[in-house]
Amino acid sequence: MxxxxxxxxxxxxxxxxxxxxxxxxxxxxxxxxxxxxxxxxxxxxxxxxxxxxxxxxxxxxxxxxxxxxxxxxxxxxxxxxxxxxxxxxxxxxxxxxxxxxxxxxxxxxxxxxxxxxxxxxxxxxxxxxxxxxxxxxxxxxxxxxxxxxxxxxxxxxxxxxxxxxxxxxxxxxxxxxDIDNLEEGPDSTRPRLASSVDGGTAPSGVACETPSSMATLAPALYHPDGERSFFATAEHAFEAVSDPVGQETLLPVEGAESIELGTVERAHPVEDVAAIEPTGPLQPASWIDAPTTRRVRGQLTRYGIADLIARDEELEKVGALTGHTTGRIQGLDAVTCFTDEFCRRGQLRWGGEMDLTDGDSGSVSYHSDPEGDDEDVLVAGFNNARTWWPGQSYVWGVSAYTLTEEYGYHF
Known part of the structure; x- marks a missing residue:
């Protein structure tokens, strides 16, 4: 109900x-x-x-x-x-x-x-x-x-x-x-790989590899302490271990060998985010490998998302499996208690269940920056899962403002 x-x-x-x-x-x-x-x-x-x-x-x-x-x-x-x-x-x-x-x-x-x-x-x-x-x-x-x-x-x-x-x-x-009735997601497709790593940075919206799985690489995640930058992806992509800290992450490249990105330094299982310290030849970048390349200029606040809902605006995302999709925002400050013994707070709901499948976790939802250049976008949230129960259809994941409020990170 x-x-x-x-x-x-x-x-x-x-x-x-x-x-x-x-x-x-x-x-x-x-x-x-x-x-x-x-x-x-x-x-x-x-x-x-x-x-x-x-x-x-x-x-x-x-x-x-x-x-x-x-x-x-x-x-x-x-x-x-x-x-x-x-x-x-x-x-x-x-x-x-x-x-x-x-x-x-x-x-x-x-x-x-x-x-x-x-x-x-x-x-x-x-x-x-x-x-x-x-x-x-x-x-x-x-x-x-x-x-x-x-x-x-x-x-x-x-x-x-x-x-x-x-x-x-x-x-x-x-x-x-009935949330135990698992429904099939989108048909599996070939993952989107980085086509190049020119300039010594890794694009986001493409596949990254963990020791046990594949996910989507997020745009650079920044922290004010020491003005540090991290690669980021979904914490659940390291499902083979109880604590992913120290686990290696790789970047598959089209027509070439995978490149080392770094090792997980901070894991946040409730928010489902892993922050990866760069230890290889590449650095995190604020560029999204969308149909038209997008540059992250900042992030939306709680009331920034509320404003988009009030004006019936949509969000976008680029995942390693389903690619580029758009969808309407279905709720903010959401609480999700479907999957674990604990509840996840500060979630964002948007789009539909066909906008995300296995391998897309770690992508971000974003909206064009109305005051920036044509390529500029503002991050809304971090995509982690989709609905699989009857009667509901949306993608859900932690909001960017929650990551800032809880841990100080920003995009």
Whole structure:
């Protein structure tokens, strides 16, 4: 059963059951971080606490330090300034980062914030049968957002906390999601190999080899400590060992012998990311081997992805098996509890199940940079898996902003 809980600008909560179409609503003033922040400012919050609160809410800290509070919170009392991307002021310097901002409708922002809070509550108190959830912002015109909840009703019931959110709404808890019924993915094809390694760098979007598997090489992953750069791919590509640290990674090259990339220095199994220290003749690069070569200029934030959803924009990816595909974004800040005893948070859902197959893991999803050159793109997330259960169809993996928040990495 998949349940949608939606929030509009008035604070009205609208509940809709995806399977039956049942709907209902109740009126209640939704909790708002924006309103809460204003109230705390009026009550004498100090600057340090203000910045910390603003950061947790996704506000632009750069603007907060130079603009008055009223101007910062709302351009005309109906808008809020949010950070949508972190980009390089110098395309050749991955550490020349600066924030990019956008003014969004305050009602839309408040609806998204409410949905994020509900989603976090669900993840924090995950109940038996809870498979995951995701936030789905509505359009700017609707000033709404939704939380999509995946629930198996086998041996469980919807917890009281969900019933309280959907007060007075009948919830049909009979539908069972059978995630054990594995479906076939796309037909296997010949993997895309690097055609050349001119300039001493390795392109991304092509195959890389581990001692036990093959995956897709991601664009360079950077870390501010020592301004280091890493190769990166999916951690699960090292499935033959319990700890992939120290494992070697190779780059197959068309018509030539494979080239050493390096060894895994850091492994993050929950996020399914392996950071590989360069030890061979090649260095990581921020170029994606797409039909038209793309250059990574930065990455999208939580509200950058929310903005794309509000404007019905799509993401792209290049995998070693399925190549270049595009698809709509289906949810952000997603929680995925399908595959392990633990839940994966900060996930991004997009596209369809045919957009990813074995060997594509490690690719990134991205969107064209509207303010950059024609070749520039912004990374949204790191692709790790696809759905295989009936009724759902999307690619999922950790978002770029989660990797930054948790570990400091950026693309």
């Amino acid at each position: 998949y349940v949608n809980i939606s929030f509009d600008r008035t604070g009205r909560t609208v509940f809709k059951h995806r399977d039956t179409g049942m709907s209902g609503e109740r009126t209640e003033r939704s909790g708002s971080r924006a309103a809460g922040l204003r109230n705390r400012l009026e009550s004498g919050i100090d600057r340090r606490e203000f910045l910390r609160t603003a950061a947790s809410g996704g506000f632009a800290l750069g603007l907060a330090s130079v603009l008055g509070v009223d101007d910062f919170l709302a351009a005309d009392d109906d808008e809020v300034t949010v950070v949508t991307a972190v980009v390089r002021s110098d395309p050749d310097d991955p550490f020349s980062l600066e924030e990019r901002t956008r003014d969004v409708p305050a009602g839309w922002y408040e609806a998204v914030e409410t949905a994020l809070e509900v989603n976090e509550l669900l993840a924090r108190y995950a109940f038996t049968g809870y498979f995951g959830s995701a936030v789905v912002p509505g359009s700017y015109e609707s000033e709404s957002a939704a939380v999509s909840i995946g629930v198996s009703t086998e041996g469980s019931s919807i917890p009281e906390m969900v019933r309280e959110v959907a007060d007075g709404i009948s919830i049909n808890a009979e539908t069972i999601v």
